[in-house]
Amino acid sequence: MNLQNLSIKRKLMLIIMLTSSVALILSSVSFLIYDLMSFRRQLSQDLMTQAEIIGFNSGAAMAFKDEAAATATLSALKAKEDVVAAALYSPKGKIFAHYFQANKSLPSSLPLRSQESTYRFEGGYLQVFQQVTMNGERVGTLYLLSDMRQWNIRAKRYTGIIVIVVLICGSLALLLSSKLQKLISKPILHLEDTMRTVSSNKNYEIRATRFYGDEIGRLIDGFNTMLSEIQLRDTALQRANNELQTSTHELEVEIVHRKRTQEELLTAKQAAEQASRAKSAFLANMSHELRTPLNAIIGYSEMLEEEMQDSGKISNVLDLQKIQAAGKHLLALINDVLDLSKIEAGKMQLNIEAFEIASMIEEMVTTLKPAIAKNANEFQLRMPEHIGTMRADVTKVRQILLNLLSNACKFTDRGTISLDVDRLRSAGQDWIRFRVGDTGIGISAEQQENLFQEFAQADISIARKYGGTGLGLAISHRFVQLMKGRITVESAPGQGAVFTVHLPVQATTEQVESARYVEKVSSEAAPEATPDADTILVIDDDLAVRDLMSRSLTKMGFRVVAAASGEEGLLLAKQLHPLVITLDVIMPDWDGWTVLNKLKADSDLAEIPVIMVTIVDNEAMGRDLGASSYLIKPVDRERLVTLIEKHRASRFSTAAKTSALPANWSSKGQKNSRKPEAVGPRRH
Amino acid sequence: MKYSRFMIAVLLCLSLAVGANAQSSDSPDSSEYLIKAGFIYNFAQLVQWPSTAFLQADSPIVIGILGTDPFGGIIDRVIQNKKLEGRSLIVKRLKRGASVKDCNILFVSSSEAAHLDEVIQSTKGMPILTIGEMPGFATRGGIINLTLEGNRVRFEVNIEASKQANLNISSRLLALARIVPQSAEAKRSE
Numbered sequence: 001m002n003l004q005n006l007s008i009k010r011k012l013m014l015i016i017m018l019t020s021s022v023a024l025i026l027s028s029v030s031f032l033i034y035d036l037m038s039f040r041r042q043l044s045q046d047l048m049t050q051a052e053i054i055g056f057n058s059g060a061a062m063a064f065k066d067e068a069a070a071t072a073t074l075s076a077l078k079a080k081e082d083v084v085a086a087a088l089y090s091p092k093g094k095i096f097a098h099y100f101q102a103n104k105s106l107p108s109s110l111p112l113r114s115q116e117s118t119y120r121f122e123g124g125y126l127q128v129f130q131q132v133t134m135n136g137e138r139v140g141t142l143y144l145l146s147d148m149r150q151w152n153i154r155a156k157r158y159t160g161i162i163v164i165v166v167l168i169c170g171s172l173a174l175l176l177s178s179k180l181q182k183l184i185s186k187p188i189l190h191l192e193d194t195m196r197t198v199s200s201n202k203n204y205e206i207r208a209t210r211f212y213g214d215e216i217g218r219l220i221d222g223f224n225t226m227l228s229e230i231q232l233r234d235t236a237l238q239r240a241n242n243e244l245q246t247s248t249h250e251l252e253v254e255i256v257h258r259k260r261t262q263e264e265l266l267t268a269k270q271a272a273e274q275a276s277r278a279k280s281a282f283l284a285n286m287s288h289e290l291r292t293p294l295n296a297i298i299g300y301s302e303m304l305e306e307e308m309q310d311s312g313k314i315s316n317v318l319d320l321q322k323i324q325a326a327g328k329h330l331l332a333l334i335n336d337v338l339d340l341s342k343i344e345a346g347k348m349q350l351n352i353e354a355f356e357i358a359s360m361i362e363e364m365v366t367t368l369k370p371a372i373a374k375n376a377n378e379f380q381l382r383m384p385e386h387i388g389t390m391r392a393d394v395t396k397v398r399q400i401l402l403n404l405l406s407n408a409c410k411f412t413d414r415g416t417i418s419l420d421v422d423r424l425r426s427a428g429q430d431w432i433r434f435r436v437g438d439t440g441i442g443i444s445a446e447q448q449e450n451l452f453q454e455f456a457q458a459d460i461s462i463a464r465k466y467g468g469t470g471l472g473l474a475i476s477h478r479f480v481q482l483m484k485g486r487i488t489v490e491s492a493p494g495q496g497a498v499f500t501v502h503l504p505v506q507a508t509t510e511q512v513e514s515a516r517y518v519e520k521v522s523s524e525a526a527p528e529a530t531p532d533a534d535t536i537l538v539i540d541d542d543l544a545v546r547d548l549m550s551r552s553l554t555k556m557g558f559r560v561v562a563a564a565s566g567e568e569g570l571l572l573a574k575q576l577h578p579l580v581i582t583l584d585v586i587m588p589d590w591d592g593w594t595v596l597n598k599l600k601a602d603s604d605l606a607e608i609p610v611i612m613v614t615i616v617d618n619e620a621m622g623r624d625l626g627a628s629s630y631l632i633k634p635v636d637r638e639r640l641v642t643l644i645e646k647h648r649a650s651r652f653s654t655a656a657k658t659s660a661l662p663a664n665w666s667s668k669g670q671k672n673s674r675k676p677e678a679v680g681p682r683r684h
Numbered sequence: 685m686k687y688s689r690f691m692i693a694v695l696l697c698l699s700l701a702v703g704a705n706a707q708s709s710d711s712p713d714s715s716e717y718l719i720k721a722g723f724i725y726n727f728a729q730l731v732q733w734p735s736t737a738f739l740q741a742d743s744p745i746v747i748g749i750l751g752t753d754p755f756g757g758i759i760d761r762v763i764q765n766k767k768l769e770g771r772s773l774i775v776k777r778l779k780r781g782a783s784v785k786d787c788n789i790l791f792v793s794s795s796e797a798a799h800l801d802e803v804i805q806s807t808k809g810m811p812i813l814t815i816g817e818m819p820g821f822a823t824r825g826g827i828i829n830l831t832l833e834g835n836r837v838r839f840e841v842n843i844e845a846s847k848q849a850n851l852n853i854s855s856r857l858l859a860l861a862r863i864v865p866q867s868a869e870a871k872r873s874e
Contacts, residue, residue: 060856063726065719069860135729135768
């Protein structure tokens with residue numbers, strides 16, 4: 001057992017016992033040694049005295065050589081128990097008389113140093129030599145031998161006493177230390193016990209008892225103070241814990257509540273989304289269902305009108321024009337509603353591309369001519385000669401201007417409609433400014449407030465009188481916002497109105513990519529010139545569409561080949577290598593997207609430009625799959641022809657650059673490209 | 685057993701010592717008188733004379749030998765250069781009838797046995813230590829008589845005579861002596 005790990009009780013006892021025992025033994029032993037030394041000296045002195053007396057008494061006997069008398073003198077030593085032998089030597093060293101106890105012998109001759117009176121201790125015996133004299137004359141030597149019996153007895157007895165005393169004192173010390181050590185060990189043991197209880201029970205209300213005012217007492221005081229502190233903190237901690245638990249519980253309840261709400265919200269959201277999807281599907285369906293018949297109505301009425309004009313049946317022409325106008329109005333309404341719903345759904349996307357502002361305006365004015373003529377208005381276009389290009393969604397820009405201009409025509413009678421286009425720089429940016437002015441009825445200040453809101457025509461009566469959905473301005477406004485521009489109006493009742501549109505020259509939207517794509521397509525669209533350069537392949541499952549497209553494009557001087565399914569279209573495309581392919585989307589078996597994919601996957605056909613002609617409004621999809629242009633049914637013929645001409649022109653210009661083409665290709669292209677321009681104004 | 689063996693050893697030692705002593709002497713007589721001369725010297729040491737016995741503090745102790753000298757020159761050699769309490773010792777040889785009053789010690793030779801009473805009578809009242817070597821010397825009024833017990837020299841002391849001579853004999857001497865009384869005849873002669 002390790003001494004250091006003994007209990008404090010045992011340590012204390014051990015210390016006391018060891019200290020007292022060592023002190024006691026040391027003092028006893030030193031006393032014993034001192035006593036025995038002095039006793040031995042005393043013994044030797046005694047024996048010397050004895051020897052002197054005997055020497056004196058035996059002097060005469062020695063002198064008279066009276067052995068009997070000398071022996072008798074020596075016999076007196078019987079009384080001295082420790083003198084075991086004695087002898088008288090003659091001056092010559094011969095034994096003269098002797099005395100001895102049993103078992104003791106005498107030296108046969110005197111030791112060398114026998115000439116003096118001396119004593120010595122040898123082998124546990126004390127030897128004494130004493131000169132025997134008569135009147136100062138040496139007559140012999142006395143020799144005494146003592147076994148120091150008394151000394152031995154005393155040594156033994158004293159040792160015994162010391163052992164007994166040490167034992168008794170040790171027992172007493174043990175008894176006392178076992179009682180007295182409690183003075184120190186009891187408070188410590190109590191403190192330890194308390195500490196163990198506290199730490200095992202975690203009960204901080206227990207206090208250690210203070211027994212005495214010593215250091216341990218102060219230690220216990222300190223311990224108790226610490227316990228109080230811990231108790232305080234424990235209580236505080238407990239309280240905080242409880243509060244935390246309460247608030248945690250509250251939070252949990254709150255979380256459960258919120259989760260439920262969230263679930264409800266989610267359900268509601270899903271329901272709303274479901275409803276929204278249903279609405280979108282419905283709208284898509286409706287638009288398809290509405291546009292398909294309208295397509296036929298407008299297309300055929302146009303065809304009929306042309307035929308009637310050719311045959312000179314003017315009265316029918318007017319009727320057909322009314323049908324056509326009604327159809328177009330209906331189409332515009334449907335388009336407006338669809339556009340608005342798309343804007344509201346945040347699904348309206350911009351297709352940014354670079355275009356010539358002048359040509360865009362010219363094209364639009366051509367389209368507007370009938371509307372201007374209708375109320376006998378005069379039209380003024382003011383535009384710098386080199387207005388240049390801008391990057392924006394050309395379709396949207398056109399639509400905005402058409403809306404504003406057609407509104408101006410609508411509300412002006414025998415007045416002037418003006419369009420001012422110019423470039424200007426403000427707020428660190430280049431802008432194109434379009435100003436549409438009229439001399440019409442004007443708009444009051446109150447009316448201006450809601451002017452750009454949906455379904456908020458200046459007056460309901462206006463709708464009856466002038467027609468229109470009242471969505472045109474709202475849609476224009478939204479489009480301008482999409483392109484990060486602004487639209488404002490200056491007007492007063494009866495004073496006409498001026499709508500000003502600012503659009504950035506470089507439209508910055510997220511859809512810059514599609515713009516880049518357009519450029520790429522336009523540069524890619526340069527296949528080698530083929531004999532079928534005038535062939536247009538029309539792929540559409542709708543017979544009416546095929547028929548209309550064939551007729552109208554044939555008239556423009558194109559050779560039209562029609563395919564009723566995607567599969568057939570693909571075969572024809574491989575055979576013919578047409579100039580342009582028009583492609584419908586919704587078809588049985590292969591839909592338009594599939595066909596487009598296959599066309600673009602075939603290296604022979606990949607470079608043929610594809611114009612999507614469809615009811616499905618998903619231009620982005622078409623662009624992504626590689627379509628060159630995207631037209632929504634009912635097809636604006638003017639626009640279709642313009643696109644086809646553009647593709648042909650770019651193909652030939654590229655061809656002209658890359659190879660020396662025969663002059664007739666070039667002239668043929670010029671002829672064909674001129675044709676729509678010649679036809680276009682005539683159509684409207 | 686041990687005891688007896690030890691005793692034999694001791695006795696052997698003693699006899700050897702005595703034998704050696706005997707061998708060292710010239711003759712049995714001369715050895716005897718050497719011892720006796722030593723005895724006389726020793727007696728001188730253990731006897732106290734009254735102060736009137738000496739004229740001066742350093743007066744010598746006079747040893748008178750009356751009659752035929754048995755010592756030869758032995759006694760002279762024994763006392764030669766010896767001193768007792770500042771006194772030297774001298775020997776005087778006396779013929780029958782010579783005055784003994786100067787003597788402090790008077791050795792009466794055996795040749796004077798027939799005239800013993802006269803000799804003792806002549807020392808009466810004087811502090812003279814009388815020493816003889818004949819049977820009945822002490823009882824007849826002498827103070828010390830040397831005797832032979834075997835080959836050992838012993839002596840008898842007549843304490844009464846020493847007191848009459850005003851001599852103080854040491855108890856140590858008396859302890860070794862055989863004390864003898866004064867005979868009735870000697871008393872009567874007084």
